[in-house]
Amino acid sequence: xxxxxxxxxxxxxxxxxxxxxxxxxxxxxxxxxxxxxxxxxxxxxxxxxxxxxxxxxxxxxxxxxxxxxxxxxxxxxxxxxxxxxxxxxxxxxxxxxxxxxxxxxxxxxxxxxxxxxxxxxxxxxxxxxxxxxxxxxxxxxxxxxxxxxxxxxxxxxxxxxxxxxxxxxxxxxxxxxxxxxxxxxxxxxxxxxxxxxxxxxxxxxxxxxxxxxxxxxxxxxxxxxxxxxxxxxxxxxxxxxxxxxxxxxxxxxxxxxxxxxxxxxxxxxxxxxxxxxxxxxxxxxxxxxxxxxxxxxxxxxxxxxxxxxxxxxxxxxxxxxxxxxxxxxxxxxxxxxxxxxxxxxxxxxxxxxxxxxxxxxxxxxxxxxxxxxxxxxxxxxxxxxxxxxxxxxxxxxxxxxxxxxxxxxxxxxxxxxxxxxxxxxxxxxxxxxxxxxxxxxxxxxxxxxxxxxxxxxxxxxxxxxxxxxxxxxxxxxxxxxxxxxxxxxxxxxxxxxxxxxxxxxxxxxxxxxxxxxxxxxxxxxxxxxxxxxxxxxxxxxxxxxxxxxxxxxxxxxxxxxxxxxxxxxxxxxxxxxxxxxxxxxxxxxxxxxxxxxxxxxx
Numbered sequence: 001x002x003x004x005x006x007x008x009x010x011x012x013x014x015x016x017x018x019x020x021x022x023x024x025x026x027x028x029x030x031x032x033x034x035x036x037x038x039x040x041x042x043x044x045x046x047x048x049x050x051x052x053x054x055x056x057x058x059x060x061x062x063x064x065x066x067x068x069x070x071x072x073x074x075x076x077x078x079x080x081x082x083x084x085x086x087x088x089x090x091x092x093x094x095x096x097x098x099x100x101x102x103x104x105x106x107x108x109x110x111x112x113x114x115x116x117x118x119x120x121x122x123x124x125x126x127x128x129x130x131x132x133x134x135x136x137x138x139x140x141x142x143x144x145x146x147x148x149x150x151x152x153x154x155x156x157x158x159x160x161x162x163x164x165x166x167x168x169x170x171x172x173x174x175x176x177x178x179x180x181x182x183x184x185x186x187x188x189x190x191x192x193x194x195x196x197x198x199x200x201x202x203x204x205x206x207x208x209x210x211x212x213x214x215x216x217x218x219x220x221x222x223x224x225x226x227x228x229x230x231x232x233x234x235x236x237x238x239x240x241x242x243x244x245x246x247x248x249x250x251x252x253x254x255x256x257x258x259x260x261x262x263x264x265x266x267x268x269x270x271x272x273x274x275x276x277x278x279x280x281x282x283x284x285x286x287x288x289x290x291x292x293x294x295x296x297x298x299x300x301x302x303x304x305x306x307x308x309x310x311x312x313x314x315x316x317x318x319x320x321x322x323x324x325x326x327x328x329x330x331x332x333x334x335x336x337x338x339x340x341x342x343x344x345x346x347x348x349x350x351x352x353x354x355x356x357x358x359x360x361x362x363x364x365x366x367x368x369x370x371x372x373x374x375x376x377x378x379x380x381x382x383x384x385x386x387x388x389x390x391x392x393x394x395x396x397x398x399x400x401x402x403x404x405x406x407x408x409x410x411x412x413x414x415x416x417x418x419x420x421x422x423x424x425x426x427x428x429x430x431x432x433x434x435x436x437x438x439x440x441x442x443x444x445x446x447x448x449x450x451x452x453x454x455x456x457x458x459x460x461x462x463x464x465x466x467x468x469x470x471x472x473x474x475x476x477x478x479x480x481x482x483x484x485x486x487x488x489x490x491x492x493x494x495x496x497x498x499x500x501x502x503x504x505x506x507x508x509x510x511x512x513x514x515x516x517x518x519x520x521x522x523x524x525x526x527x528x529x530x531x532x533x534x535x536x537x538x539x540x541x542x543x544x545x546x547x548x549x550x551x552x553x554x555x556x557x558x559x560x561x562x563x564x565x566x567x568x569x570x571x572x573x574x575x576x577x578x579x580x581x582x583x584x585x586x587x588x589x590x591x592x593x594x595x596x597x598x599x600x601x602x
Contacts, residue, residue, distance in 0.1 A: 051097035067299035147335025150328030191279030358386025367415035391559035394568035438516035444507030458513030
């Protein structure tokens with residue numbers, strides 16, 4: 001087990017992760033070769049600077065208006081009413097420039113979000129089977145959701161909050177120094193420094209609490225989605241209350257973490273308010289004493305108050321922004337970790353597309369195991385000629401389905417080679433390899449859409465005639481047309497509104513529409529009843545005409561007419577031949593056959 005990290009080590013790792021995240025986000029704000037994005041960023045920054053300049057100038061107009069009304073200065077300019085109108089106009093301009101900034105930047109932010117979401121989505125689909133069989137869908141979706149939201153926040157507030165806040169504070173500090181004296185500046189700098197130090201320290205502590213809350217949230221969400229995906233199983237075992245209790249335990253942990261997060265936020269907010277209020281009172285007392293001495297005018301008193309409030313608002317905002325930025329960096333860090341998840345199976349640089357001439361498949365001395373200490377295949381060699389039908393049989397754990405996964409290149413072999421028409425599948429692009437192989441799995445999973453959509457998924461841009469032809473070949477057209485909505489019938493999530501046989505026929509139609517030269521039937525009928533299986537077998541026989549067919553079978557009666565049968569046991573080929581020849585040998589295949597015959601008769 002890895003050594004447990006101290007809080008300091010975790011914080012150091014998070015800082016590195018935070019800077020990594022900021023560097024990763026940068027190219028989305030300033031992408032190479034996309035001039036319009038850069039123009040919009042520059043224009044938005046210009047509006048931002050104008051808004052801050054006007055905001056800092058506004059209290060000076062307020063002071064002039066107050067002094068004019070109190071008679072402390074001679075009215076040589078706009079007059080009290082004119083100054084008041086100018087004050088109002090400057091406030092309006094501040095808001096106007098801020099809104100223009102947001103409007104100009106909106107397209108940049110949305111483009112960045114779309115680009116990153118697409119990159120993440122594409123990457124997840126490119127990850128290997130090894131990753132996907134261990135993933136937790138609910139937790140994964142939560143990580144992506146929080147990460148994309150974090151990017152949106154970071155893009156907006158890192159660019160339009162931290163930098164502008166520093167600019168505004170510097171301008172106000174300069175005004176206080178030149179129009180008043182150094183003590184006003186000293187108090188303001190002290191308040192800001194104390195506020196920032198307090199905010200950052202407490203927020204760092206709160207991030208640990210928030211991280212725990214996120215972990216519990218992900219866990220609860222995963223349990224909920226896992227339970228809903230297994231709705232039928234829950235019903236079968238009358239486990240609704242058990243699932244509710246399991247979910248409640250996860251939510252109870254989330255509740256405790258959320259309460260700690262909320263109470264710590266209340267403490268942070270009060271501490272920030274105490275620091276800001278103390279600074280505001282101190283500066284106002286100094287200004288009041290100055291007015292009493294005659295050193296300052298009433299307008300100066302009002303202007304100092306206006307500047308302190310102007311400092312207070314962004315500082316309060318700084319606390320929120322810093323908290324959210326830290327949280328966004330944590331959320332985005334999880335998403336970028338996902339993006340940096342390596343792919344076990346990847347195309348070689350410059351790999352050519354697979355060229356299929358006949359569809360001959362060759363497995364040569366294959367060695368493979370999902371785990372290093374547990375080998376599945378040991379020196380397996382199988383040759384399938386173009387257009388030949390070969391069945392793989394054997395007891396559970398013999399490696400039948402593993403051979404299918406290696407052919408489709410869900411995994412790479414550890415030794416030996418898988419070739420199609422003499423081309424090593426590791427040397428060609430995965431897209432072209434997948435296009436050449438049609439798979440009918442044991443359990444066809446359908447999209448929560450129409451029957452038409454699910455069949456048409458086999459070939460992008462397929463016409464209605466092609467979809468109907470595929471359905472007819474799969475012997476499901478008549479069933480579909482008898483439905484009230486026909487091909488527009490919704491199949492439900494994972495196809496649950498259809499029976500097992502109906503789903504299999506839709507899957508076969510989808511594969512027929514793809515029209516691949518190589519067909520892999522991975523126990524395609526083992527989950528069906530005998531009567532349904534017999535009708536599906538006819539559809540599969542049609543599907544295999546003119547193609548190289550590899551059938552992974554459990555029921556031997558379904559593959560008796562295969563050109564050749566290969567018997568696997570403990571990762572080795574132990575027998576090979578036709579059905580009749582293997583029965584005559586009286587070996588493992590014959591024993592399996594007789595056992596199944598007895599079971600079916602019984």
